[in-house]
Amino acid sequence: MKALVYTGTPQPEVQTKPIPTLEKPDDAIIQMVHGTICGSDLHVLQGDVPSVSPGRTLGHEGVGRIVELGPAIPRNRLSIGDMVLVACITSCGACALCQRGMRSHCLTGGWQLGHLVDGTQAEYVRVPHAAGSLYVLPAGVDPRAAVTLSDALPTAMECGALGTRVTPGSTVVIVGAGPVGLAALLTMSLYSPSRVVVLSRNETRLEHARRLGADETINTATAPERVEALAAGPGFDAVVEAVGVPETFALCQRLVAPGGSIANVGVHGRPVSLELDKLWGRNISITSQLVDTVTIPTLLRLWKSRRLDPALLLTHDFHFNDILEAYEQFRNSSRLRMLKLSLSFLEPNKVGSSELEENEKVHKSKL
Ligand SMILES: [Zn+2]
Ligand SMILES: [Zn+2]
Numbered sequence: 001m002k003a004l005v006y007t008g009t010p011q012p013e014v015q016t017k018p019i020p021t022l023e024k025p026d027d028a029i030i031q032m033v034h035g036t037i038c039g040s041d042l043h044v045l046q047g048d049v050p051s052v053s054p055g056r057t058l059g060h061e062g063v064g065r066i067v068e069l070g071p072a073i074p075r076n077r078l079s080i081g082d083m084v085l086v087a088c089i090t091s092c093g094a095c096a097l098c099q100r101g102m103r104s105h106c107l108t109g110g111w112q113l114g115h116l117v118d119g120t121q122a123e124y125v126r127v128p129h130a131a132g133s134l135y136v137l138p139a140g141v142d143p144r145a146a147v148t149l150s151d152a153l154p155t156a157m158e159c160g161a162l163g164t165r166v167t168p169g170s171t172v173v174i175v176g177a178g179p180v181g182l183a184a185l186l187t188m189s190l191y192s193p194s195r196v197v198v199l200s201r202n203e204t205r206l207e208h209a210r211r212l213g214a215d216e217t218i219n220t221a222t223a224p225e226r227v228e229a230l231a232a233g234p235g236f237d238a239v240v241e242a243v244g245v246p247e248t249f250a251l252c253q254r255l256v257a258p259g260g261s262i263a264n265v266g267v268h269g270r271p272v273s274l275e276l277d278k279l280w281g282r283n284i285s286i287t288s289q290l291v292d293t294v295t296i297p298t299l300l301r302l303w304k305s306r307r308l309d310p311a312l313l314l315t316h317d318f319h320f321n322d323i324l325e326a327y328e329q330f331r332n333s334s335r336l337r338m339l340k341l342s343l344s345f346l347e348p349n350k351v352g353s354s355e356l357e358e359n360e361k362v363h364k365s366k367l
Helices: 038-045 144-151 152-164 181-191 202-209 225-230 246-255 298-302 322-329 353-366
Strands: 003-004 015-016 028-035 062-069 083-086 124-127 134-136 171-175 196-201 215-220 236-242 255-263 285-290 316-317 340-344
Touching: 003 322, 028 083, 028 144, 038 322, 062 124, 062 144, 083 144, 134 298, 144 152, 144 236, 144 298, 144 340, 152 181, 152 236, 152 255, 152 285, 152 298, 171 181, 171 246, 181 196, 181 202, 181 236, 196 202, 202 215, 215 225, 225 246, 236 246, 246 255, 316 322, 322 340
Parallel strands: 171 196, 171 236, 196 215, 236 255, 255 285, 316 340
Antiparallel strands: 003 015, 028 062, 028 124, 028 340, 062 083, 083 134
């Protein structure tokens, strides 16, 4: 099979690898149908994640069909032929940390795919702890858009919306309008905030923010005076940091209202300063966490009942055969108006609605 492999350099390579086989009784083998590329994949290529060894297949997101199941997996949970969503977090479901809902810190799981074991940017992938890491796609949802539920949307929900404790009527500001910042806009809108402002230095990303329902957008590069006016105002109940640099974290501290919350979603590579001299008495909270993917079932339900449209985050389509080109464009995503891209593993003539029909067929055959 073909797999996209980290070579220890910024340039990944398509290599031929053997199709993975079951190694543990709770593994599953998935034939990939759709994948995507994440900002974390780019961090791996840049050498920012030294725990990834050269030779590792990249990718921790995607949708595929179960072709093999280990004997320890309850057959009422997963079956051969199911179309499943692969969560970016692998979870045993049984250890002390999984039991407390912190699957990202699972003692034998966490971020495994495309990190410590071979990932989803390959025609087949072995998923450890399959029962806790795969979700059967409900009938009526499009497998192509489901890739946004592997990581981007649960991250936005758990690290963003839930971190801020947004409630109906809250005022919201999102600093950063990349795929996860905009996914935060979608998930926070579920709570009916009274005002949502999105800040970014990238005008095309702000156009996407307006398309996705932001009440107001501010270009921090071209309109610094508007940022100052915002910081001088009453502040926001719910502040999301979705960039991950000291400057944006500092800005969030100036934007939070008394009693508000800052949810850190950005991945920080440098220390930031915490201005407790100004914040100590303002009744605020700051949260920061890894995604546990525990909200995937909720997000699937919201999607199925049309309260949430994950397809809004998908802007580009590639075939897996063109994955190197997809990476090239993803590196320039903000210039190319790209948010999340879809990588199809299907025969090039089987794109679009046929996949939805395929998923329907699986469900009908189970009735
Ligand atoms: Zn990711
Ligand atoms: Zn666990």
